[in-house]
Amino acid sequence: MATNAAIHPLSARSPFLVSTDRPATLALSALTAISPLDGRYARVAGDLRAVFSEFAFMRARVRVETEWLIGLAGLGLPELPAFDAPTIAALRALANDFSLDDCAQIKEIEARINHDVKAVEYWIKEHGTGLPALRRAGEFIHFACTSEDINNVAYALMLREGRDLVLGSLRAVHARLRALAHEHASTAMLARTHGQPATPTTVGKEFANFAQRLAKAIETIGKVATRAKMNGAVGNFNAHLVAAPHIDWEAFARGIVEGLGLQCNAYTIQIEPHDWMAELFDAMARANTVVLDLDRDLWGYIALGYFRQRLREGEVGSSTMPHKVNPIDFENSEGNLGIANALLRHFSEKLPVSRWQRDLSDSTVLRNLGVAFGHCRVSYDACLRGLDKLEVDQAALAADLDACWEVLAEAVQTVMRRYGVAEPYEKLKALTRGQAIDRHGLQEFVRGLPIPEQARQALLDLTPATYTGKAAELARRC
Numbered sequence: 001m002a003t004n005a006a007i008h009p010l011s012a013r014s015p016f017l018v019s020t021d022r023p024a025t026l027a028l029s030a031l032t033a034i035s036p037l038d039g040r041y042a043r044v045a046g047d048l049r050a051v052f053s054e055f056a057f058m059r060a061r062v063r064v065e066t067e068w069l070i071g072l073a074g075l076g077l078p079e080l081p082a083f084d085a086p087t088i089a090a091l092r093a094l095a096n097d098f099s100l101d102d103c104a105q106i107k108e109i110e111a112r113i114n115h116d117v118k119a120v121e122y123w124i125k126e127h128g129t130g131l132p133a134l135r136r137a138g139e140f141i142h143f144a145c146t147s148e149d150i151n152n153v154a155y156a157l158m159l160r161e162g163r164d165l166v167l168g169s170l171r172a173v174h175a176r177l178r179a180l181a182h183e184h185a186s187t188a189m190l191a192r193t194h195g196q197p198a199t200p201t202t203v204g205k206e207f208a209n210f211a212q213r214l215a216k217a218i219e220t221i222g223k224v225a226t227r228a229k230m231n232g233a234v235g236n237f238n239a240h241l242v243a244a245p246h247i248d249w250e251a252f253a254r255g256i257v258e259g260l261g262l263q264c265n266a267y268t269i270q271i272e273p274h275d276w277m278a279e280l281f282d283a284m285a286r287a288n289t290v291v292l293d294l295d296r297d298l299w300g301y302i303a304l305g306y307f308r309q310r311l312r313e314g315e316v317g318s319s320t321m322p323h324k325v326n327p328i329d330f331e332n333s334e335g336n337l338g339i340a341n342a343l344l345r346h347f348s349e350k351l352p353v354s355r356w357q358r359d360l361s362d363s364t365v366l367r368n369l370g371v372a373f374g375h376c377r378v379s380y381d382a383c384l385r386g387l388d389k390l391e392v393d394q395a396a397l398a399a400d401l402d403a404c405w406e407v408l409a410e411a412v413q414t415v416m417r418r419y420g421v422a423e424p425y426e427k428l429k430a431l432t433r434g435q436a437i438d439r440h441g442l443q444e445f446v447r448g449l450p451i452p453e454q455a456r457q458a459l460l461d462l463t464p465a466t467y468t469g470k471a472a473e474l475a476r477r478c
Contacts, residue, residue, distance in 0.1 A: 037374040044381045045374035051162045052370025055103045060154035061120045063095035071256045072140050075247055080140050087133040117147040144239040146232055152272040153228040155366055156262050160226045162373045169380040170218050176387045177211035185475035187392055188465040190400045197404040200468050203392055204475030210294045211478050217287035224280040227265045228257050228272055234357045235268040270358035274351035281344040291383055292337045295330040302327045305396040309389045329386030336379035343372035401464040405442050406432040411467055412459055419451045
């Protein structure tokens with residue numbers, strides 16, 4: 001007979017025991033990535049690697065360093081003759097043709113010296129040895145710059161490009177909402193306030209509401225100016241003026257920054273204060289809140305039966321309930337928006353705050369910008385998939401409307417007010433509050449009202465499905 005030790009579930013051979021040995025590092029792939037953005041969601045978020053990865057950051061730094069050097073060569077300093085066209089082209093090619101091998105070389109230098117920006121400087125020097133002009137210019141690479149002069153401009157360039165990608169995804173959601181608003185402009189739907197039946201609207205008008213909100217949010221995101229600085233260790237051009245006091249360094253730095261398509265911030269400490277970043281991230285979070293509101297509303301409408309979801313051949317809705325068609329796209333979108341907004345709001349609160357003239361706590365936070373943008377992209381893609389699956393259930397909408405004739409109480413009491421009928425609200429409240437009233441009961445009440453015959457007939461002709469005001473017009477206009 002086996003001993004207890006032999007069959008104990010936590011014996012030495014049990015797979016449930018946690019090993020104290022450090023596991024071998026798995027090679028990075030979509031299956032081994034820690035972040036789902038590089039794994040499960042790489043299909044959607046993968047293009048952001050070219051914008052926010054370590055490779056992209058290094059490439060942007062090389063671009064900033066080379067543009068600064070090219071600009072310096074045009075200042076007329078006798079120690080730095082102007083570059084000819086081939087030299088300028090060769091310098092710009094360092095960024096334009098930047099490869100993964102180039103980035104790996106910089107990382108090898110960084111591993112030796114433990115400084116990433118200095119590693120970029122040394123790499124540019126090494127690659128300039130084949131050009132006579134660059135050999136002479138070697139010590140002007142990174143001239144008078146602090147690391148943050150390079151980094152803040154690089155991040156501004158990256159964020160500008162990342163914003164364009166995010167806006168492209170948001171515009172796709174907006175376009176689909178407008179199309180649905182127009183398609184279903186006249187499709188009557190019972191509205192719900194506080195979860196209870198309320199004045200009818202149309203399906204299209206509800207889509208139009210979100211389309212208009214999202215359009216304004218997109219406009220706000222697009223209007224945020226991308227700012228940067230190149231003014232030295234504490235923002236005062238101290239080293240610049242000591243080395244070359246005759247040069248208008250403020251104008252020169254502004255020219256470099258604006259030449260890269262950015263706005264120059266003249267008043268900074270060692271870091272650009274990141275107020276514009278906070279403005280951008282706040283605007284993105286507000287846009288995400290609109291999409292989140294949309295996700296939850298559509299989830300609810302699906303639960304009410306107002307929408308069906310188109311089936312995909314072979315797809316499984318539940319591991320145990322074969323009948324299920326779950327609103328997984330809107331749920332996925334909601335979850336990713338929560339992660340994105342948690343990060344975006346942290347960025348907005350954290351990045352504008354720096355102890356005295358500089359502390360380094362923003363550095364590790366900035367390296368996560370792509371994570372927030374990635375979860376935004378995943379959420380928009382999921383929302384769009386959900387929108388594309390929607391089918392309006394006309395029968396369910398009609399049945400819901402026909403079961404709620406009491407929603408016409410608003411219309412009746414408002415007409416009564418116009419024609420001076422005493423206590424119109426109170427009379428309708430007594431008739432309808434907490435009551436299920438049908439067409440016959442409401443029309444009997446209307447027939448007994450002391451109002452003009454034309455007004456009476458208009459109320460008798462009214463149904464919950466036709467009591468939608470300007471909803472259809474507003475939906476078509478969005």
